[in-house]
Every structure is written in C-alpha cells, then in structure tokens.
Amino acid sequence: MASPKRRLQGLVAATITPMTEHGEINFSVIGQYVDYLVEEQGVKNIFVNGTTGEGLSLSISERCRVAEEWVTRGRNKLDQIVIHVGALSLKESQELAQHAAKIGADGIAVIAPFFLKPWNKDILVNFLKEVAAAAPALPFYYYHIPALTGVKIRAEELLDGIQEKIPTFQGLKFSDTDLLDFGQCVDQNRQRQFAFLFGVDEQLLSALVMGATGAVGSTYNYLGKKTNQMLEAFERKDFSSALNYQFCIQRFINFVVKLGFGVSQTKAIMTLVSGIPMGPPRLPLQKVSREFTDHVEAKLKSLDFLSFTDLKDGNLEACS
Numbered sequence: 001m002a003s004p005k006r007r008l009q010g011l012v013a014a015t016i017t018p019m020t021e022h023g024e025i026n027f028s029v030i031g032q033y034v035d036y037l038v039e040e041q042g043v044k045n046i047f048v049n050g051t052t053g054e055g056l057s058l059s060i061s062e063r064c065r066v067a068e069e070w071v072t073r074g075r076n077k078l079d080q081i082v083i084h085v086g087a088l089s090l091k092e093s094q095e096l097a098q099h100a101a102k103i104g105a106d107g108i109a110v111i112a113p114f115f116l117k118p119w120n121k122d123i124l125v126n127f128l129k130e131v132a133a134a135a136p137a138l139p140f141y142y143y144h145i146p147a148l149t150g151v152k153i154r155a156e157e158l159l160d161g162i163q164e165k166i167p168t169f170q171g172l173k174f175s176d177t178d179l180l181d182f183g184q185c186v187d188q189n190r191q192r193q194f195a196f197l198f199g200v201d202e203q204l205l206s207a208l209v210m211g212a213t214g215a216v217g218s219t220y221n222y223l224g225k226k227t228n229q230m231l232e233a234f235e236r237k238d239f240s241s242a243l244n245y246q247f248c249i250q251r252f253i254n255f256v257v258k259l260g261f262g263v264s265q266t267k268a269i270m271t272l273v274s275g276i277p278m279g280p281p282r283l284p285l286q287k288v289s290r291e292f293t294d295h296v297e298a299k300l301k302s303l304d305f306l307s308f309t310d311l312k313d314g315n316l317e318a319c320s
C-alpha cells in the first residue's frame with residue numbers, strides 16, 4: 001500500500017499553467033512561481049494540471065512536461081506535489097499516472113470521466129481502480145467536482161468500502177458546496193487516515209468545522225497567506241478571528257464572482273498580485289478585459305491584499 005510521507009494537510013494551491021501570448025506553455029516562470037508560493041504565500045503543497053491548471057485543455061505530452069517541471073522546480077522546496085491525471089480515456093489516464101510515478105510525484109488525483117459518464121458508484125470505482133493500479137506506489141485521491149463533470153454520484157457513497165477496492169486510496173478533494181455530503185464523508189471514515197481536502201475556498205471555514213484536513217483551491221495562489229491566518233486562528237480556537245478572515249476573503253471572492261470568475265480571471269489576478277506573468281488562457285477560455293483587471297486591482301488595494309498598498313486609516317474593508 002502507498003505510504004505518503006504524512007497525510008496531506010493545510011493549503012494546497014491548484015496551480016495555474018502559465019502560457020505565452022501565443023498560447024504555448026511558459027515553463028520558464030515555474031521556478032519563480034514555486035518560490036513565490038513558498039516565500040510569499042506560505043503554501044507548500046500543489047495540485048498540478050487540475051481545473052485551474054487547464055489540465056483537460058492540454059495535450060498528454062504537455063501535461064507530462066508541466067508535471068515534470070513542477071516536480072523538478074519544487075524539489076526540496078515543496079512538501080507534496082499531487083498531479084491530476086484524470087482524462088476521458090482510461091489509457092491516457094493510466095499513462096499519466098505511470099508518468100507521475102516515474103517523475104517522483106507525491107500523489108495522483110482523478111476526476112470522473114465526464115463525456116461518456118459512469119452512471120453508478122461501482123462503475124466509477126472500477127474506472128478509478130484501473131487508474132490507481134497503474135501507479136501502485138502513489139497515494140490516490142478522488143477529485144469530486146460534480147458541477148463541472150456532471151457526475152453526481154455522492155462522495156459519501158463513493159467512499160463506502162473504497163479502500164478494499166483501491167488500496168492506495170488516500171483521500172478526497174471535494175469541490176462542491178454540499179456540506180451534508182462532505183460532513184458524512186468525514187463522519188463515516190473517522191477510523192481511516194484519509195485526507196479530506198475542501199475545494200470551495202469561500203466556504204473553507206465551514207468545512208473546517210466539518211473536519212476538513214486541508215484545502216485545494218485556486219485562490220491559495222494569491223490569498224494563501226490570508227487563508228493561512230484563518231487556519232491558524234481556527235487551530236487556536238479563535239473562531240471570531242477565523243470568521244473575520246473568512247468574511248474578508250469572501251468580500252473579494254464575492255466581488256469577482258459578480259464580475260464573472262473562473263480560470264481566465266484567476267490567471268489575471270495571479271499576474272496582478274504576484275507580478276509573474278501567467279498569460280492568457282487557452283481556447284475555449286477567453287482572456288479577461290482590461291476593465292476586469294482595473295476593477296480587481298482597486299478591490300485588492302481596498303482590502304490590502306496587494307503588498308505594495310498603503311493602507312489608509314479607517315479602511316473598513318481591510319482585514320487585520
């Protein structure tokens with residue numbers, strides 16, 4: 001059975017795949033990106049080639065090269081690197097899983113195939129099992145994101161008996177707002193050392209209360225430091241401060257959600273906050289407008305989320 005260094009916990013940044021203006025992957029900034037996450041955001045775990053990384057919009061060879069670059073650049077700097085290897089084709093998924101093992105990744109994750117879909121739990125588990133078996137030494141995570149895959153099989157149902165079928169099963173990345181389902185995943189698996197990684201950043205505090213052991217998300221690329229403050233407050237049982245941090249983070253996410261928020265916007269925000277060029281997204285996603293960037297920059301400043309901001313006295317929006 002796979003034995004990770006230790007259970008994956010804390011914040012995990014769902015990495016962006018940096019691209020050039022011509023739509024090619026910009027490998028040259030990944031080293032700088034690793035340093036930024038560790039030094040500026042205090043985030044030492046990453047989730048590569050997922051939704052935020054446009055993993056499903058990359059070719060198989062691009063996905064392998066991106067994974068390789070993160071593993072190489074992250075060596076001795078990052079704690080854990082999980083590679084998302086989900087694909088519509090089982091063969092491709094297995095190839096990606098084998099590759100992740102070969103390059104020394106710390107784990108693999110898989111979403112449900114979403115074109116020809118598994119229509120019940122057993123079929124989905126069989127698919128996941130075949131992928132996991134291609135990398136028998138790597139911890140395996142199921143990536144539950146029903147709003148995007150359209151596969152609505154409840155995570156709680158999926159977890160029932162999963163380790164008997166998939167011995168390397170190590171945890172769940174839960175990108176959904178159904179806290180009943182999430183809570184029951186935790187409650188029914190208390191004896192197991194699974195990682196319960198929540199994936200809705202604006203609701204993380206509620207998931208911590210339910211027993212989340214960590215979180216994977218796009219905003220930890222640039223709000224990692226702030227979110228870590230929330231985790232620390234929660235840890236020391238200072239729930240009032242934890243709630244203040246969550247509300248502060250929500251103010252920002254609520255603002256961008258109203259403007260229209262997704263992977264393209266994440267790329268633009270990360271460029272703005274980190275100064276590292278993330279480039280445009282790949283089609284079918286569209287580059288954001290200049291207007292969006294201007295609005296977001298003003299908001300980030302008002303919340304004191306940009307390090308170079310001079311916070312004005314009496315700024316009620318900023319969180320301490």
Ligand SMILES: CC(=O)N[C@@H]([C@@H](O)[C@H](O)[C@H](O)CO)[C@@H](O)CC(=O)C(=O)O
Nearest residue numbers: 014050051052175199200201216217218
């Ligand atoms: C649908 C989506 O992209 N959800 C994000 C969240 O981090 C999301 O951006 C955040 O909660 C803001 O809504 C993550 O769950 C996705 C993720 O972890 C990934 O990129 O694999």
